[in-house]
Amino acid sequence: VSTQSTGDMANWNLQEAVSAYMDVHHPRNISLAMKFVQDITIGEGESIPPSTCFTKTWRIKNTGNETWPAGCSLRFTDGDQLSTHTQVSVGPVPPTREIDISIEMCSPPNPGMYQGKWRMCNPAGNYFGDSIWVIICVDVGGVLGVTQQLNSSSFDFQNQSIDSPANPFNMGMD
DSSP, X not given: OOHHHHHHHHTOOHHHHHHHHHHHHSOOOOOOOEEEEEESSSOTTEEEXXXXXXXXXXXXXXXXXXXXXXXXXXXEEEEOOOSSOSEEEEXXXXXXXXXXXXXXXXXXXXXXXXXXXXXXXXXXSOEEXXXXXEEEEEOTTOOHHHHHHHHHOOXXXXXXXXXXXXXXXXXXXX
């Protein structure tokens, strides 16, 4: 080791060393942006029966000028944790593109209002964009279980006659 390089190393301070490390190992944070567009399923305050599993879907948009890089994720950050997942990976998303993100959740067993906050996060762990929420009202009279079952049914309700034997509400009364 030459005296010149030893002297140069002695002149470094901690801040310069950390900055040099970050420049090499973590590229500068590009300007990522995200806007909440709409709830696709489970609107704010929707009534859900206790202990009912459901799929929460949000539509979000990349409103920035940069493609979101691989490694971005939607992360749970605060409130009531209604899912076993604390994050969901989000692939590269080009500017102006809208995407839907879905997470399986379950309502708690006790009636009441519950809310959870989620945020987009870049690969370095920095949050960006709007906070998005799941807000539910757990109520014994909630109808979510029935509506999700009807939505997932393969029965075509719109193209059936009331008198059709395939109609599940036909009681056989002719």
